[in-house]
Structures are given as structure tokens and as C-alpha cells.
Amino acid sequence: MKDLFGKAILDYQTNNNPDDIITETSISEEDEMSVAYLFRDYKQMPKIEKKALSLTKGRVLDVGCGAGSHALYLQNVKKLDVTAIDISANAVAACKLRGLNDVRAIDVLELNNEKFDTIILLMNGTGIFGKLKNCTLYLEKLKSLLNPGGQILIDSSDIIYMFDEDEDGGKWIPTDTEYYGELTFTITYKGEQEDTFDWLYIDYNTLQNAAHAHGLNCELVTEGEHFDYLAKLTLQ
Known part of the structure; x- marks a missing residue:
């Protein structure tokens, strides 16, 4: 990976002529972010x-x-560890410059020997x-990674709305993927x-079924304005 998403974040933090990030998926055209x-900040979330x-x-x-906005709010406003x-x-370099006390460049799958009361995965947390x-x-x-009584807060969207309907109201789902929520993403930054x-x-029902299969309770906490939702997973 060239780490272009991170480069954009670091460029913005260091005023190094940041540019828009161009994203494209297997089911959508190019989009600028x-x-x-x-x-x-919190008010804009x-x-x-x-x-x-x-x-x-x-x-x-x-x-x-990412840029650490959620973690900074939790650290600086809610005074959490x-x-x-x-x-x-x-x-991670940008997050350190922004003042995060404990930020690490590591894949969650490689994190060991630590326990947490809350794990958050936001901005389509199931993406990873x-x-x-x-x-x-x-x-x-x-x-x-959960302590007893701990919780996982994760968000995603049901993207079934992005597929065309036939005359009977059914959806035209591509057959080259196991599940319609599986996309490929491409990012372009500064050419x-x-x-x-x-x-x-992942749609909520599919997440709930997966959670139950792995000994986790799954609760629908809230739904957003565009087929997105927040779920809370806890130990059974």
C-alpha cells in the first residue's frame, strides 16, 4: 500500500498543500472527498x-x-483512556501531531494481550x-479484546438501495461476489x-446473525438518514 489516504491526512495536518481524495468503487463512479x-469536530459529526x-x-x-477526530473527543472532552x-x-503521525496520547500503527488483528471496555469502529467500521x-x-x-461487560460499537450501511430494481421490485445483484455489500475501493490522491x-x-440482519454465531449479542442502537446504522455488540 502507498498509504495515500494517510498521506492526505498528514498533508492536511502539516499544511502541505492538501488536495481532495478521489474515491471510486466497483459499483459507483469517482467521487471527491x-x-x-x-x-x-463533534458538532460536525x-x-x-x-x-x-x-x-x-x-x-x-x-x-x-484515521485523522483521530473521534479519539481526540474521547480523550480531551470525555477524559477517557x-x-x-x-x-x-x-x-498515525498526524494523530500524534494532533495530540493523541496513545496512537499506534498496527492492524487490529495483530493487537494482543490488551483488554478494553469499549471498542469503536466508525465511518463504516465493517469496511476493514x-x-x-x-x-x-x-x-x-x-x-x-473485550473486558467482561465490554462493548463493541460499530457502524455500517445496507447498500441494497444502490442496485437497480426490475419490474417486480427485485434487485439486480451482481453474481461475481458472495454478498452484495462486498466492494472494491480505489483511492487516488495528487494523481x-x-x-x-x-x-x-453489511446490512444489520447479516451482522446480527454473524454476531450471534460468535457468541455476541447484537443490538440496533440507532439508524441514520441514509440506510446506515449503529450496532452494539456485547458478550453473551
Whole structure:
């Protein structure tokens, strides 16, 4: 990986001529995203993120922290003990410059011998699973990082709305993927293109079934304005 997403974050933090990030998926055209959005404060966050932060307590793990906006709110405003992780070394460098006390460049699958009361995965937190078959791997890992009574707060979207309907109201779903929420993502930044990567959007019922299969309770906390939702997973 060229870490272009992280490079955009670090460029913005260091005023190094940041540019928009261009994203494209296997089912959508190119779209531009302002890097400034990743640096939003609490007031600018959508209601799902605000709800997740309001429920966060105890020792916290922020998985895929990006520019660190959620972790900074939890650390500085709620005064919680926060560990933030991201696979992007550039994003981690930016988070350190922003004042996060404990931020590490590490994949959550490689995090061992630590326990947390709340684990948050926001901005389509299921994305890092990549494919539906990887739910087992990630849910078991997240479960192993929970203290007794702990919780996982994770958001995603049901993207069935993005597919065309036939005359009977059925959806035209591509047959080249195991599940319609499995996408491939491409990021372009300052004319350079990142290697394509897998990204998973998962509908709530499918997440709930996966959670139950791995000894986790799953509760629908709130729904957003565009087929998105926040779920809370707890140990059974």
C-alpha cells in the first residue's frame, strides 16, 4: 500500500498543500472527498457518530482511527483512556501531531494481550473486514479484546438501495461476489493511485446473525438518514 489516504491526512495536518481524495468503487463512479471532513469536530459529526461517542466508556480502543477526530473527543472532552490504531503510518503521525496520547500503527488483528471496555469502529467500521467470510476472523479478534461487560460499537450501511430494481421490485445483484455489500475501493490522491482494496458494507440482519454465531449479542442502537446504522455488540 502507498498509504495515500494517510498521506492526505498528514498533508492536511502539516499544511502541505492538501488536495481532495478521489474515491471510486466497483459499483459507483469517482467521487471527491475533502480531507477536511476527516478533521471535523463533534458538532460536525453525523448523529450515528455522536451516539457512539456518547455510549463510549472505560478504556477505549478506536480501530481505524484515521485523522483521530473521534479519539481526540474521547480523550480531551470525555477524559477517557483511549488507544487509537490505524494501519496507516501517515495517519498515525498526524494523530500524534494532533495530540493523541496513545496512537499506534498496527492492524487490529495483530493487537494482543490488551483488554478494553469499549471498542469503536466508525465511518463504516465493517469496511476493514473486506469480505463477508472475514467476519469470523474479525469478530473473534474483537471479542478477545473485550473486558467482561465490554462493548463493541460499530457502524455500517445496507447498500441494497444502490442496485437497480426490475419490474417486480427485485434487485439486480451482481453474481461475481458472495454478498452484495462486498466492494472494491480505489483511492487516488495528487494523481497517484492506491492499490485496489476490498471493503465491506453489511446490512444489520447479516451482522446480527454473524454476531450471534460468535457468541455476541447484537443490538440496533440507532439508524441514520441514509440506510446506515449503529450496532452494539456485547458478550453473551
